[in-house]
Amino acid sequence: MKFTLQATDPKSGARAAVIETDHGKIETPIFMPVGTAAAVKAVHMHELKEDIKAEIILGNTYHLYLRPGIEIIEKAGGLHKFNGWELPLLTDSGGYQVYSLAESRKITESGVSFQSHVDGAKHFFTPERAMDIQRTIGADIIMAFDECTPYPCEYEYAQKSMHMTHRWLKRCCERFDQTPDKYGYSQTLFPIIQGSVYTDLRKESAEFIASMEREGNAIGGLSVGEPAEEMYAMTDVVCQVLPRDKPRYLMGVGTPANLLENIALGIDMFDCVMPTRNARNGMLFTSEGIVNIRNAKWQDDFSPIDPYGTSYVDKAYTKAYLRHLIVSKEMLGSQIASIHNLAFYLWLMAEARKHIIAGDFASWKNTMVAKVQQRL
């Protein structure tokens, strides 16, 4: 993996860069649509590539491990071959889903035992196993196996958990470095900073993670319920510590405003289920603000979904029609809204990048943050 910094904003920490992988390049800042179970919900692969202009998508190790199962993905020759996505792919380590979805989970120093939410079967993940599984899934970027602490979280627990995450990281790195790339293309491992909302812990974690000298670094344990200001404070702390010449990935964030604020602090990569999950509930993110399409005010609004939108759905369908589909629980409603929201997120990242390169990101960001939070 190669990371090339192209521009930095004079009035903020924002950066524009290019990440090169064997599956293609990624222009940052970038948003990665979440393809939980080998598919971005309700979206065809060609729509991701051509309509949404996604450059990298995310897969969830926990879900893929349970269904279709690692053996099937291995037989297919990796997830790229299995689902037909030919561009870069990142997998989370499964830790987050194990904590939030699995039943009867038990965390020990050696790893986490849990029961599948699908069939109740018992499984055991260790840092080593998380590396092996992700190698086999075939992600270009593999995430360390960590514990994601909840919010709020007692200082003592956050500290203890963070130290275990650091010890797990050493085991992840050891296993990762001892195993070859699985399918002939290069795979890389990103460690994850934890430390809840405690400045000193976040600083300590960032220093430890940076000392591992991997090709990129990630920030976990945010966007779990804490106020946005606390999230930004933590991002700020760790971006002061993390090396400038490597990508920084803020996991599981967030709203359009969250993305813009975090870009200003120095983040390059994001992922979140929000644009797709909220789409299925009828919430549209646009450059003018937020549309709750279920609202009765749209029922006879025959104007395009988003006149400034970049995807074909924005002009092909009207607000009244989309409202009808969402209210009637027609799948097509979820499909249209998901394409719209993802295309908007990718557009927003591309615009941010343009403004960073042009040198006026900070002022543009302030205008946009106000706009994208409005309720239309």
Added chain:
Amino acid sequence: MKFTLQATDPKSGARAAVIETDHGKIETPIFMPVGTAAAVKAVHMHELKEDIKAEIILGNTYHLYLRPGIEIIEKAGGLHKFNGWELPLLTDSGGYQVYSLAESRKITESGVSFQSHVDGAKHFFTPERAMDIQRTIGADIIMAFDECTPYPCEYEYAQKSMHMTHRWLKRCCERFDQTPDKYGYSQTLFPIIQGSVYTDLRKESAEFIASMEREGNAIGGLSVGEPAEEMYAMTDVVCQVLPRDKPRYLMGVGTPANLLENIALGIDMFDCVMPTRNARNGMLFTSEGIVNIRNAKWQDDFSPIDPYGTSYVDKAYTKAYLRHLIVSKEMLGSQIASIHNLAFYLWLMAEARKHIIAGDFASWKNTMVAKVQQRL
């Protein structure tokens, strides 16, 4: 509406024709995808047109009347404008759904009172109202308001019901002929033959319906649970009576084999929820037979969904991937399978047409009927 017979098969009743409407022409035999609530479930409009090659779709008056409501469709300027479908459109009269979906329905000579399955609100449909509603929806082809008898059905009930359907038809024609085309393009009314599985009733009904001299004729009350042989016998009876120079539409039918057998008896138009509903459950219709993609045998079959399929999904996705999506209840599975099945149905109709024109339909049909019923 203009109907031009182009070819008839020397060894069967099969016909190839062209129907011309103000929204474009339809080459028959044709299958009409069902767009229940202003959308063909899980399928984008451009996919219907370009990937599936649908030439006409069907809308359900009952569903559209309840949601989004006739006022909204009228404000939009008709259903074509509301959902963006620019090609021909047919609406059923709502009768079938009133009988099968609505609660507390009560049938009297004047019409049918029922409670919405959505919110329990009370409504009353009459033949006149069914005409007005369909005029407003803006269908190119409007269906008469009839009673669809169940199977089995006592002779006396079938006879009584059929006579009421005939009286209702007179009221439909009267109202339809007294009202102008709603949106500047031509609308036409098809009457519906009833009579359950009784040859004499079907003959009587066909004669009555033909005597109304509308631009096309339909057969209702079949594919409601009767054996296929009884369906074919009834189709045969009515096709002997119906005029040759008008389209014949068999409502709610059916499997690929049902379509081919009914084409051989002289049917030109079909609609059915089967290709989309069964798609969502993982049943794929192909030129080689039926695939239940949920079957474990497909879990590591990385071959294309259908090597002989005409839609891009057939080659873009593998059986193993589609199986995973359907088993995991991912919407994308329904999307892919629906496109595949509809494209197959449209392909089958186009092939039938080619063979009718070439004069070898009967032998081709016998080969295909055997193939499409196989379980793969």
